[in-house]
Amino acid sequence: MTPRQNRTRAERGIPEATVARLPVYLRALHTLQDRGVATVSSEELASAAGVNSAKLRKDLSHLGSYGTRGVGYEVEYLVYQISRELGLTQDWVVAIIGVGNLGRALAGYGGFASRGFRVAGLLDADEAIVGQQISGMTVEHIDRLEDVIAERGVSIAVIATPAGAAQKVCDRVVASGVTSVLNFAPVVLAVPDGVDVRKVDLSIELQILAFHEQRKAGGPGEHPLAGDGPPGTAQYVEAVQA
Amino acid sequence: MTPRQNRTRAERGIPEATVARLPVYLRALHTLQDRGVATVSSEELASAAGVNSAKLRKDLSHLGSYGTRGVGYEVEYLVYQISRELGLTQDWVVAIIGVGNLGRALAGYGGFASRGFRVAGLLDADEAIVGQQISGMTVEHIDRLEDVIAERGVSIAVIATPAGAAQKVCDRVVASGVTSVLNFAPVVLAVPDGVDVRKVDLSIELQILAFHEQRKAGGPGEHPLAGDGPPGTAQYVEAVQA
DNA sequence: TAGATTGTTAATCGATTAACAATC
DNA sequence: TAGATTGTTAATCGATTAACAATC
Structure with missing residues (x-):
């Protein structure tokens, strides 16, 4: 039916799970490079990256035979091949929208520039913030969003606004032709097909940790309330009120 | 051989992929609650959470029959059941180690307190930062790390230090009995079995976006350099020097 | 040649999804 | 009863992993 099912591996390209690990390998390789290491085995690199060596070799085999x-x-050589595959041999122009605490932290983050990400705009709706100097840049008014994107060739938008403002900002950057969005606002953004949104959610990460922490504390199999009745039962009412 | 393979579904518990989505459902449900909505279908909730309805129903079926x-x-009722499953019906005590730009942003993030995460300590190694008031708390010296963890019952450590300091800090919090770590430093942390580490890496997220952005720009199948020769060839040397 | 290590195969595992029987 | 929607089944897909032939 759908062409999706008939695509060969080559057509599908590199698996998503592999793409997500390539930056990790790249970082480990840079560390090795700094130490003057010229050659590395899959076992050593895998260990530095926190994966097993079979997975590493499988991942790298998707790029080609580079060992x-x-x-x-x-x-x-591997640094170069992975960088090229990830598109890091060119510079990417980034705009940060929302210059609160988090936006400031992102503006000052050294890890961007060193990977070819150039922050070319900081925008905010708050008149008290507009005009401030942050990490050597002047914060501009959000009204200029479309102009900034067009004039400076922004291809990645980082949204660090409050939740309530994020969707509107997203709609505007997408309308301006941006197809890659990194979202820090705690909302699910609706975007048209062809636009990639990645989401970083601090609260969600903590909640996932809490789940596992609870399991450890409670011990295996310990879920005395698993059979809770529907709303209206004594157990439920008591628990909700607690 | 290993008991892992013989465990039943009940013993394995809720799938990781499901656990990672429960906080997303919870957020969508809170939004509905704020709007005064009392009942929701899987189709509506799935749409609000950005997943398809079959996945949502499957996920919820792991918690029980609550529809x-x-x-x-x-x-x-669903808010309560998911909260309980995630361990959010109790408070979790959090310490933030490293009070740079990012640490400050985390300290001031409202999304923590509202989900039962109580920041009970801010620690830093920099004498210029120690003593500062941040979001109503006084930054303490990193020397006090073990005391703070023990005295205040910290069960989740958030590491927002520079890369070079992260592993040492991690070793110390683990030695103090902490088994849940949220790591913002761009390093792979080594921890013993039984310790959960989740990692948030801003640079990695951008690199994943860059990969997809590059694919769009180049169009499907466009990878003219895929056949690059090994080190020493003209193509390679030129590219690395660029 | 002997030792080491990659790249690939194949088995297994876990996640996703459509479809529909169960049931409110 | 008729309509709606859940909870589950089963098929499919993608990711992981151990093992080993290929080969430097």
């Missing part, structure tokens, strides 16, 4: 049997991988 | 056929789910 040497009996020897390992040449660090510099 | 009513022909009707839907009662919002308040």
